[in-house]
Amino acid sequence: MAKRIDVNDLNVYYSKFLAVEGVSINIEPKSVTAFIGPSGCGKSTFLRTLNRMHEVIPGGRVEGEVLLDGDDLYGPGVDPVTVRSQIGMVFQRPNPFPTMSIKDNVLAGVKLNGQKISKSDADALVEKSLRGANLWNEVKDRLDKPGSGLSGGQQQRLCIARTIAVKPDVILMDEPCSALDPISTLAIEDLINELKNDYTVVIVTHNMQQAARVSDKTAFFNIAGTGKPGKLIEFNDTAAIFSNPEQKATEDYVSGRFG
Amino acid sequence: MSAMTTFERSNTTLTPPPSRKRNSLAKGKMPKWALPAIGAGSIVLGAAASTLTGFSVATFAIYSAVLFLVIASVATTVVEGKRRGKNAMWTYLIYASFILALIPLASVLYTVLEKGLPGMNSHFLFTSMNGITGAVDNQTVAEGTPVLGGAYHALMGTLLITLWATLISVPVGMLTAIYLVEYGKNGPLARAITFFVDVMTGIPSIVAGLFAAAFFGLLLGPNSRMGIVAAVALSVLMIPTVVRSTEEMLKIVPNELREASYALGVRRWRTILKVVIPTAISGIASGVTLAIARVIGETAPILVTAGIASNINLNVFANWMSTLPTFIYYQIMTPTSPTNVDPSLQRAWAAALLLILMVMALNLIARLIAKIFAPKKGR
Numbered sequence: 001m002a003k004r005i006d007v008n009d010l011n012v013y014y015s016k017f018l019a020v021e022g023v024s025i026n027i028e029p030k031s032v033t034a035f036i037g038p039s040g041c042g043k044s045t046f047l048r049t050l051n052r053m054h055e056v057i058p059g060g061r062v063e064g065e066v067l068l069d070g071d072d073l074y075g076p077g078v079d080p081v082t083v084r085s086q087i088g089m090v091f092q093r094p095n096p097f098p099t100m101s102i103k104d105n106v107l108a109g110v111k112l113n114g115q116k117i118s119k120s121d122a123d124a125l126v127e128k129s130l131r132g133a134n135l136w137n138e139v140k141d142r143l144d145k146p147g148s149g150l151s152g153g154q155q156q157r158l159c160i161a162r163t164i165a166v167k168p169d170v171i172l173m174d175e176p177c178s179a180l181d182p183i184s185t186l187a188i189e190d191l192i193n194e195l196k197n198d199y200t201v202v203i204v205t206h207n208m209q210q211a212a213r214v215s216d217k218t219a220f221f222n223i224a225g226t227g228k229p230g231k232l233i234e235f236n237d238t239a240a241i242f243s244n245p246e247q248k249a250t251e252d253y254v255s256g257r258f259g
Numbered sequence: 260m261s262a263m264t265t266f267e268r269s270n271t272t273l274t275p276p277p278s279r280k281r282n283s284l285a286k287g288k289m290p291k292w293a294l295p296a297i298g299a300g301s302i303v304l305g306a307a308a309s310t311l312t313g314f315s316v317a318t319f320a321i322y323s324a325v326l327f328l329v330i331a332s333v334a335t336t337v338v339e340g341k342r343r344g345k346n347a348m349w350t351y352l353i354y355a356s357f358i359l360a361l362i363p364l365a366s367v368l369y370t371v372l373e374k375g376l377p378g379m380n381s382h383f384l385f386t387s388m389n390g391i392t393g394a395v396d397n398q399t400v401a402e403g404t405p406v407l408g409g410a411y412h413a414l415m416g417t418l419l420i421t422l423w424a425t426l427i428s429v430p431v432g433m434l435t436a437i438y439l440v441e442y443g444k445n446g447p448l449a450r451a452i453t454f455f456v457d458v459m460t461g462i463p464s465i466v467a468g469l470f471a472a473a474f475f476g477l478l479l480g481p482n483s484r485m486g487i488v489a490a491v492a493l494s495v496l497m498i499p500t501v502v503r504s505t506e507e508m509l510k511i512v513p514n515e516l517r518e519a520s521y522a523l524g525v526r527r528w529r530t531i532l533k534v535v536i537p538t539a540i541s542g543i544a545s546g547v548t549l550a551i552a553r554v555i556g557e558t559a560p561i562l563v564t565a566g567i568a569s570n571i572n573l574n575v576f577a578n579w580m581s582t583l584p585t586f587i588y589y590q591i592m593t594p595t596s597p598t599n600v601d602p603s604l605q606r607a608w609a610a611a612l613l614l615i616l617m618v619m620a621l622n623l624i625a626r627l628i629a630k631i632f633a634p635k636k637g638r
Binding site (some may be wrong): 051053056058081082083084085086088089091093095097098099108109111112113114146148159162163166 | 444513515516517518519520521522523524525526529530533534537538634
């Protein structure tokens, strides 16, 4: 479990439009890496390239390489489905499957893929995943109720449970707390701290305090102007980014002078 | 007035408000009895006006409605102000159009029930027209015995032909819609299909019937009329409806659900099968049911494809078949006994009632399906 990601000179396109340019970054296993930056700077776009979700959007394509423990995700003959089963993703808005119960939502990755799983294994996996997402105690009595009946914060943790149930090596989170209240946010942040014991976590956030609280390393993305590509400006230990950034733009951003 | 209000307001801040002060925010309000009174008055005046020009129910209703509309709007304007008056006028206008729209429906239901109920009995439901000749009807009328002969063959024909039409059009229509929404996106092929589906929606039903008749005529030789040909003709009419409704339903499935499924490493076709379609199934199912209700009453395409029969034929792949609409048509246009048409009329109206009941049942089933399959929200 927990693999490293190395990105070499990655360009991300929407059809002809260059959205993110020349990103090189090394993400250590069992660490939390935060991407920060102003809106539209390409941090979410870049995150989606790390598990080939970017190409789900019509016209989405990349140049360059993304290595998962040395294997290129974009190499010839690589099945995006394999990539996505090893690199999970949690989205901005909680999106449990409305037709499924809480239990089926957790098992979605297994069941939707048509894998056979015995009832005892399934129950064990549900409990383990829900415990891993700090949700077990809240939902253990209503596993057969629809997932859409939970609160927003619980739904988001259900989505995290669903993601870790497929046993990925890396978990990507795209602003997982932006639709949640402070208490649910705290629950998710605690969870991220626990997740890094087993997984490599990459999180995109708009909230700089959140980046400072949860991450080991922080990457600052910026954009020169509308229509220009987003770029990775600085990537360093979180403490260094927030207290002693090398770049002027990073300092301006983290000190609240713009963005 | 404004000075008065200011004075009152400043006064209330100093001393407790007087117990029965007139609310300065409130305007005039019509008393509760006013509207019923205006209604009663309009009816009386409407009756009087209608009597002056020779009384009829239609003019009575129209005069009363117009009078009520005018008087109630004017009264509201005078008492409650201009904006309230306009609101009242439009509210009553909308109610009036609603009632106007209901009149044909209620009238149809009443007529069909009145004329169809006497013929609705077990004999009608469970026997065919096999062996029922003009002589039998003449004897029935002469002796005053219950009408013999029924629509069992036509009922079964309707059910079978519609079933086969559904079996053909649901897979074709649903797969087309899935291609359009999930795969075609907005490519040239998808745009072409959308265009031709739109064209298909406008095909007159008789043309669909002629197409099916000609197509099977080419394949199997002339005079190849049977149930399946009618089913093909009906499916030509059904497919565009099924495509359209399925397409709309698939479009409103949030993209986030598809992405969530992809992000779990689920393949596209499995995502469509296990996430997208279950989420949209209630809408798809009710759309299909409504499409069935739409074609079940078709007459012209059945006449040219399945012909007409008076005996029970449960095999759609051989021999002519009747359906309820063609049964009605033939009973009315060529009564079994040309001298005594009443038994035929009675059978036709009973068949019409049966058809309406089936369409109503289908609509109720559509609602039920939508409710049963809808994603549950319980806590």
